[in-house]
Amino acid sequence: MSDSATTTAIRVHLPTHLRKLARIDDGELTLDVPGTVTISAVLDVLEAHHPVLTGTIRHHDTQQRRAFVRFFACEEDLSHEPHDAPLPDPVVHGTEPLLIIGAMAGG
Numbered sequence: 001m002s003d004s005a006t007t008t009a010i011r012v013h014l015p016t017h018l019r020k021l022a023r024i025d026d027g028e029l030t031l032d033v034p035g036t037v038t039i040s041a042v043l044d045v046l047e048a049h050h051p052v053l054t055g056t057i058r059h060h061d062t063q064q065r066r067a068f069v070r071f072f073a074c075e076e077d078l079s080h081e082p083h084d085a086p087l088p089d090p091v092v093h094g095t096e097p098l099l100i101i102g103a104m105a106g107g
Helices: 016-022 039-049
Strands: 007-013 028-034 069-073 098-102
Touching (some): 007 039, 016 098
Parallel strands (some): 007 098
Antiparallel strands (some): 069 098
């Protein structure tokens, strides 16, 4: 974990439709996240750098994850974890990315 005086470089993978919306060429972004690295902190930085994504991953008002978006790291589904919980150490240390995935539904 990091303290509030430092930033941590976090690798983030976005699904194609969000990359196109934000006009991001690469599948992986590197974001400098201040303080404790949580899903909320990562999304705050992502939305600050790419305001067009605000409201696409989490609701404007509630800040809750949208139904068809999932968060994965270290082969674990973090979607239902508290978004203020620290992310796993491999994500914090940059050896693993945080994956933001568009879930699919249907038969």
